[in-house]
Amino acid sequence: MREFTQPEQVSLTINNEPRTVVAYPGETLLYTLRGDSLGLTGAKPGCENGDCGACTVLVDGVPVKSCLVLTAEVEDHHITTVEGLREAPIQKAFLDHMAFQCGYCTSGFLMLGHALSQHVDRADEGRRTEWLRSNICRCTSYQEIADAVTETCSSLE
Amino acid sequence: MNIIGTSVPRKEAPNKVTGRARYTNDINVPGTFHAVMVPAHQAHAQIVSIDVDEAKKVPGVKAIITGDDVSILCGDVTEDRPPLAKDKVRYWGEPIALVVARNEAAARRAASLIKGRYKSLPVVNSIADALDKKAPLVHEKNGSYTVATPPVTPKKSSNIADEANVTKGDMDKAWKASDVKVKVHISLPQIDHAAMEPRIAKAEILADGRVLIHASTQAPFEVQKLLAKYFKLNPGQINVTAPLVGGAFGGKAGVQLEVLAYLASKAVDGQMVKIVNTREDDLATSPLGMGLEADIALGASKDGRIQAADMRFFMDIGAYTDSAPRIARAIAAQCTGPYAVANVHTDVYCVYTNHTYTTAWRGFGHMPMTFAVERAMDELAEALKMDPMDLRELNAIRPDDITPTKARLTRSNLGDLPKALTHMRQLIGWNGGRVEAVAEGKVRVQGVAAFWKTSSSPPNAVSGALITMNSDGSVNLSIGAVECGPGTKTTAAQILAEKLRIPLDRVFIHEDVNTQVDPEHWKTVASLSTYMVGRAVLDAANDLITQLMALAAAVLKCSPDDLDYGDEKIFVRDDPSIYLDFKDLALGYKYKEGDSIGGQLMGRGKFMIRHLNLLDQHTGHGRPGPAWTVGVQAVEVEYDQNTHQYRLLKAATVMDAGKVLNPAIASGQVMGGMNMGLGVASREGIFYDTEGRFLNHQFRLYKVMRMGEQPKQYLVEFIETPQVDSAYGARPIGEHAVLAIGAALANALSRAANVSLNTLPITPETIWRERRAH
Numbered sequence: 001m002r003e004f005t006q007p008e009q010v011s012l013t014i015n016n017e018p019r020t021v022v023a024y025p026g027e028t029l030l031y032t033l034r035g036d037s038l039g040l041t042g043a044k045p046g047c048e049n050g051d052c053g054a055c056t057v058l059v060d061g062v063p064v065k066s067c068l069v070l071t072a073e074v075e076d077h078h079i080t081t082v083e084g085l086r087e088a089p090i091q092k093a094f095l096d097h098m099a100f101q102c103g104y105c106t107s108g109f110l111m112l113g114h115a116l117s118q119h120v121d122r123a124d125e126g127r128r129t130e131w132l133r134s135n136i137c138r139c140t141s142y143q144e145i146a147d148a149v150t151e152t153c154s155s156l157e
Numbered sequence: 158m159n160i161i162g163t164s165v166p167r168k169e170a171p172n173k174v175t176g177r178a179r180y181t182n183d184i185n186v187p188g189t190f191h192a193v194m195v196p197a198h199q200a201h202a203q204i205v206s207i208d209v210d211e212a213k214k215v216p217g218v219k220a221i222i223t224g225d226d227v228s229i230l231c232g233d234v235t236e237d238r239p240p241l242a243k244d245k246v247r248y249w250g251e252p253i254a255l256v257v258a259r260n261e262a263a264a265r266r267a268a269s270l271i272k273g274r275y276k277s278l279p280v281v282n283s284i285a286d287a288l289d290k291k292a293p294l295v296h297e298k299n300g301s302y303t304v305a306t307p308p309v310t311p312k313k314s315s316n317i318a319d320e321a322n323v324t325k326g327d328m329d330k331a332w333k334a335s336d337v338k339v340k341v342h343i344s345l346p347q348i349d350h351a352a353m354e355p356r357i358a359k360a361e362i363l364a365d366g367r368v369l370i371h372a373s374t375q376a377p378f379e380v381q382k383l384l385a386k387y388f389k390l391n392p393g394q395i396n397v398t399a400p401l402v403g404g405a406f407g408g409k410a411g412v413q414l415e416v417l418a419y420l421a422s423k424a425v426d427g428q429m430v431k432i433v434n435t436r437e438d439d440l441a442t443s444p445l446g447m448g449l450e451a452d453i454a455l456g457a458s459k460d461g462r463i464q465a466a467d468m469r470f471f472m473d474i475g476a477y478t479d480s481a482p483r484i485a486r487a488i489a490a491q492c493t494g495p496y497a498v499a500n501v502h503t504d505v506y507c508v509y510t511n512h513t514y515t516t517a518w519r520g521f522g523h524m525p526m527t528f529a530v531e532r533a534m535d536e537l538a539e540a541l542k543m544d545p546m547d548l549r550e551l552n553a554i555r556p557d558d559i560t561p562t563k564a565r566l567t568r569s570n571l572g573d574l575p576k577a578l579t580h581m582r583q584l585i586g587w588n589g590g591r592v593e594a595v596a597e598g599k600v601r602v603q604g605v606a607a608f609w610k611t612s613s614s615p616p617n618a619v620s621g622a623l624i625t626m627n628s629d630g631s632v633n634l635s636i637g638a639v640e641c642g643p644g645t646k647t648t649a650a651q652i653l654a655e656k657l658r659i660p661l662d663r664v665f666i667h668e669d670v671n672t673q674v675d676p677e678h679w680k681t682v683a684s685l686s687t688y689m690v691g692r693a694v695l696d697a698a699n700d701l702i703t704q705l706m707a708l709a710a711a712v713l714k715c716s717p718d719d720l721d722y723g724d725e726k727i728f729v730r731d732d733p734s735i736y737l738d739f740k741d742l743a744l745g746y747k748y749k750e751g752d753s754i755g756g757q758l759m760g761r762g763k764f765m766i767r768h769l770n771l772l773d774q775h776t777g778h779g780r781p782g783p784a785w786t787v788g789v790q791a792v793e794v795e796y797d798q799n800t801h802q803y804r805l806l807k808a809a810t811v812m813d814a815g816k817v818l819n820p821a822i823a824s825g826q827v828m829g830g831m832n833m834g835l836g837v838a839s840r841e842g843i844f845y846d847t848e849g850r851f852l853n854h855q856f857r858l859y860k861v862m863r864m865g866e867q868p869k870q871y872l873v874e875f876i877e878t879p880q881v882d883s884a885y886g887a888r889p890i891g892e893h894a895v896l897a898i899g900a901a902l903a904n905a906l907s908r909a910a911n912v913s914l915n916t917l918p919i920t921p922e923t924i925w926r927e928r929r930a931h
């Protein structure tokens with residue numbers, strides 16, 4: 001990781017597109033994504049300290065809480081946000097199972113589910129639950145989300 | 158019917174799975190200023206001084222406001238809350254100052270430099286503290302504040318902010334007729350709404366005098382009225398927009414950040430200012446759900462009929478009143494639970510403490526109230542040696558009974574509890590409440606509890622609907638109810654599509670509410686939106702149909718009576734080959750020669766709550782709400798007698814929905830409600846230390862349910878006894894699934910552990926403590 005003390009240009013690949021942003025040294029990835037220049041507001045702030053997962057995005061395919069990562073840390077990495085999902089099976093499964101109500105937690109859970117479906121070989125039920133435990137949904141019963149993720153993973157198996 | 162009763166997806170669903178759904182904090186104007194609150198780190202203290210000098214030096218800081226700069230007091234019932242603490246701090250986390258800066262980082266840095274100097278006062282840290290004769294007063298002025306919305310009866314020189322009473326029948330006689338008596342004491346902590354979207358408000362004061370507010374709120378029209386009142390503006394000047402709301406649960410029905418945002422904007426020449434809660438603010442500084450202590454005494458004759466109910470409820474409302482007096486009256490009005498009890502004496506007290514202030518929480522007081530009543534019911538069943546399900550069935554309230562406040566019940570305004578109980582026996586496979594051994598040291602047990610709730614709205618609550626037609630014959634629907642998760646907008650669109658006999662995708666409904674554009678809707682609370690909006694939508698649809706018919710009649714040279722509609726056509730009933738398409742009428746009809754008549758067709762609809770009144774101050778008699786939804790909930794748990802750990806196996810709800818408008822959305826609502834209620838019962842609760850410091854203002858400390866902790870199986874069943882004055886017979890169902898599930902859990906575990914579990918949350922540790930104490 002490069003060190004800097006003033007705002008500087010940082011290059012990232014976001015949803016398969018090379019992007020350059022100006023970031024403060026202490027700026028979180030969540031802040032950068034949601035900021036005016038990228039405008040990717042799908043990732044949500046829910047706690048900004050790692051407790052809720054509403055801000056989850058993928059860094060090189062692995063789910064990460066973007067409120068806990070500095071933009072500077074992910075320079076030159078591949079970031080996938082909910083806006084980068086293109087008719088991913090997990091999206092359809094969330095629709096089919098009505099796996100959301102208010103929708104505020106949805107992007108985060110989608111990213112977890114999507115990542116799990118990319119690693120189905122390792123995603124048994126215990127693993128799925130373990131991953132999904134990192135996020136909070138206050139509206140649904142979790143059953144809908146679990147069903148959507150399970151269906152996505154097993155249809156790909 | 159082809160749209161009502163079907164599981165159509167939420168209108169905004171595609172946006173929610175692509176990150177395109179926009180909430181308040183997703184829509185920003187470049188250059189928006191940021192405001193940050195400075196919380197007090199004292200629970201009860203005199204403010205000696207607030208030092209802002211260092212903070213002012215931070216580059217980018219534009220204004221700092223403290224309580225001394227603000228002269229108003231807020232409160233929707235009693236005006237007792239300064240938007241920023243003034244003279245005194247009354248809870249840990251109360252905002253003492255507001256910093257406005259060019260950006261969030263500068264505002265936060267400055268906020269951290271503001272130091273309050275205090276003289277500590279003794280902390281009122283519990284209901285017992287507050288009721289002590291020598292208790293320090295949270296509000297010296299209690300009893301002399303302006304009352305914005307009576308009734309409220311504060312007791313001067315005490316911490317009692319309000320008292321509500323209900324009496325019915327003859328208690329002395331009732332106790333004499335009681336062969337069996339039980340008493341329980343209940344103690345429940347304050348809890349948080351924990352909506353995933355933290356509260357947020359933005360304000361801008363335009364040069365033309367208009368005030369633009371954008372907020373995550375359930376009550377945009379209330380924000381408009383209260384801001385107008387507090388700041389002596391005309392309501393029409395204030396334009397409130399509420400985009401999609403990321404969960405609310407009653408916590409966004411009050412008005413808090415909107416006032417601060419307005420003050421902040423005013424301090425920087427009307428620039429757009431945003432104030433967003435951190436999660437810590439959202440827990441400690443913004444309002445919670447009340448805590449409760451209750452003493453419930455029930456008396457029954459040998460045959461199990463309840464004769465007497467004598468109840469005291471003490472609500473820990475925290476430092477300010479907010480909607481507590483209205484909640485107190487709701488508790489009083491439904492105090493018996495869904496049972497016919499002839500003799501009732503109930504007192505409900507709103508008690509000030511130095512805890513975070515409280516507001517509505519999903520169920521408007523009915524969840525803690527139900528917990529108290531339903532624990533007493535199980536104790537009564539035990540004393541009578543009766544099956545708890547049988548006891549509930551025997552006493553279930555029925556049409557022609559009267560409620561504690563003497564409102565008369567009918568087959569329409571009351572759901573069918575006996576039927577719901579019968580269905581529940583099947584659904585959960587009721588075993589009579591027996592404790593069954595399943596393995597060494599492990600038992601399996603079921604618990605049951607029932608609920609009822611009416612929606613306490615003001616007697617003059619209104620709702621409206623506006624329909625405009627597009628050139629292709631499709632329609633736009635405008636309503637004032639906010640979308641915060643329960644599918645309010647989708648339900649309204651379904652009702653309209655059904656009535657106009659058009660496909661759902663021909664109805665367009667915008668997901669936000671704008672007070673300047675959309676018709677007034679009281680508040681998106683109390684599960685009332687389907688009833689109120691539904692009626693307004695039907696009224697508007699009828700208005701539109703009348704206009705379509707009239708225009709078509711003129712063109713087709715017949716009477717409107719000869720016409721019918723369907724398939725986006727108005728046709729002659731006895732010869733459908735003579736017809737006009739909606740699209741040819743939508744913007745007026747154009748004859749072949751080019752001359753035209755009609756203009757754009759628009760449907761207008763309205764609804765006003767009827768026949769409600771404020772409860773009599775002395776007897777408590779009156780009609781608090783339009784109808785009572787009833788239901789029964791049950792759980793099955795496996796309990797380890799050695800470790801006191803338990804696993805949730807099943808959770809079930811049978812509810813009388815009147816008519817299920819959207820089965821998938823309705824069962825989602827109910828499953829989510831059960832999950833929330835079980836979370837509350839098994840792990841949630843605000844903790845204060847001996848100094849009244851708020852200890853758990855993060856999700857790692859305030860625990861909510863997470864994936865894998867939910868029961869193995871959720872079971873939901875609806876029965877349908879129509880509420881005849883509601884659109885398609887639908888009853889309110891949005892809040893209800895939280896109401897009794899916690900009581901069902903406590904009932905199950907009390908039997909499994911053989912000890913009365915009357916406090917929440919129930920953890921292995923609390924079970925162990927209770928058992929040790931007995």
Ligand code: FES
Nearest residue numbers: 046048050053067
């Ligand atoms: S906002 Fe990142 S975990 Fe909550």
Ligand code: FES
Nearest residue numbers: 101102137138139
């Ligand atoms: S859908 Fe509202 S928090 Fe999950």
